[in-house]
Amino acid sequence: MTNTKFKDRVLSVRPEPLQAADMTTLQVNLGYQCNLACKHCHVSAGPGRTESMDEQTAATMLRVFAENPFETLDLTGGAPELNPHFRWIVAEARKAGRRVIVRTNLAVFFEQGMEDLPEFFRDHGVELIASLPYYLEDSVDRVRGGGTFKKIIAALRQLNNLGFGNGASGRSLGLVYNPQGAFLSPDQATLEAQYKHELKERFDVSFSRLYAFTNMPIGRFRDFLQRTGNLEKYMQKLACAFNPQTLDNIMCRSLLNVGWNGALYDCDFNQVLGLPVSPEASRHIRDFDFDALSKRRIATDDHCYGCTAGQGSS
Amino acid sequence: MTEYYKAEDLGRFGEVGKHNTALFKKFLDWYNASLEPGALTKREKVLIGVAVAHVVQCPYCIDAYTNSCLEEGMSLEHITEAVHVASAIRGGASLIHTIQAHNAVDRTSL
Secondary structure (H helix, E strand, O other): OOOOOHHHHHHOOOOOOOEOOOOOEEEEEOEOEOOOOOOOOOOOOEOOOOOEOOHHHHHHHHHHHHHOOOOEEEEEOOOHHHOOOHHHHHHHHHHOOOEEEEEEOOHHHHOOOOOOHHHHHHHOOOEEEEEOOOOOHHHHHHHHOOOHHHHHHHHHHHHHHOOOOOOOOOOOEEEEEOOOOOOOOOOHHHHHHHHHHHHHHHHOOOOOEEEEOOOOOOHHHHHHHHHOOOHHHHHHHHHHOEOHHHHOOOHHHOEEEEOOOOEEEOOHHHHHHOOOOOOHHHOEHHHOOHHHHHOOEOOOOHHHHHHHEOOOOO | OOOOOOHHHHHHHHHHHHHOHHHHHHHHHHHHHHHOOOOOOHHHHHHHHHHHHHHOOOHHHHHHHHHHHHHOOOOHHHHHHHHHHHHHHHHHHHHHOHHHHHHHHHHHOO
16 A cells, blocks of 8 residues: 555654654544534444443543643544533533633534534633535535535524624634545645635635645545545555655644543544554543653554645644 | 546556657656646646646546646536536637638639
């Protein structure tokens, strides 16, 4: 497949393997249940998944967050909002006044009992990062399921009405672009301008900033690559686009990922692949050791080419 | 057509230089330089590329430039509009020759 292993490629441009730098973000995957089943999902999340963080694990995670110098709690899933302890987790984390980011699919606002989520996010000063693979209905519904795009636009309008994405202080609303297939992302700044123009012109909605991500060759997206005979070509494409400049700010160096069951990982992708963090004595949130984890060597494999391709994907 | 146009043959493009390396190098330098952003952005250039690819009906170029368009954040909406422009010009170029036919008729008719 790729001729050079990722770890060797790193060693060809740096004196030592990747290591954690400033551990400022605690990223927590609250579970794999989701109202959608997107074709590009690295978690293979969906309505049929039952993995979900329980109250005891969430309490331990919140204690670790409060007692250590993390700046940001980054909640992801699945749809993190579907975890039964979600609102309590957000409220507790915000009590310390620290930054809380929720990665939302927006369509979840239209699930039963979730209708007041926009007001909840406003009242608790939550920053939102929302997945929107493209600004056209056909392209989005093809990846995320029929009818999803219309829900997303309606959700964006609700959020705009509450001040999210309109430049209001503390109401940040980021959008995430994902390629709708086996190709790389465009330049982020150019695409952001395009998104802002098109979403305003076509739907009268606005947002704060765009993140152009690369699809990771794992989970449901890897199944697609294999099924369509694109896996080898895609891996070559990622490896050919390796950009050493992305290594300084690659997200695994500044975050620690917590799985739904409390297991610790370098990132959400390693979680899906079952690649644990290196310090064996601290591989679960109940055994959290800030000093050991903040100096840890990052566990890598060839999927990491996805975070170093082109402009990077962190 | 399949046996003539194999997708994997695009990866063998370099073999074209086998019997005249110097000329092929000149072509590649010219080709690569032409796609560098200048007064036109890369996005505009690949859109021209996909339109021309359809007019010259090159399956390799269509594959390559369609992917380039996707990687520049464009969709089938953009590609289709570009191909319509190129195809309309091609159609117009044929139609304008009707005047040649008119002229020929005029020259030879009573």
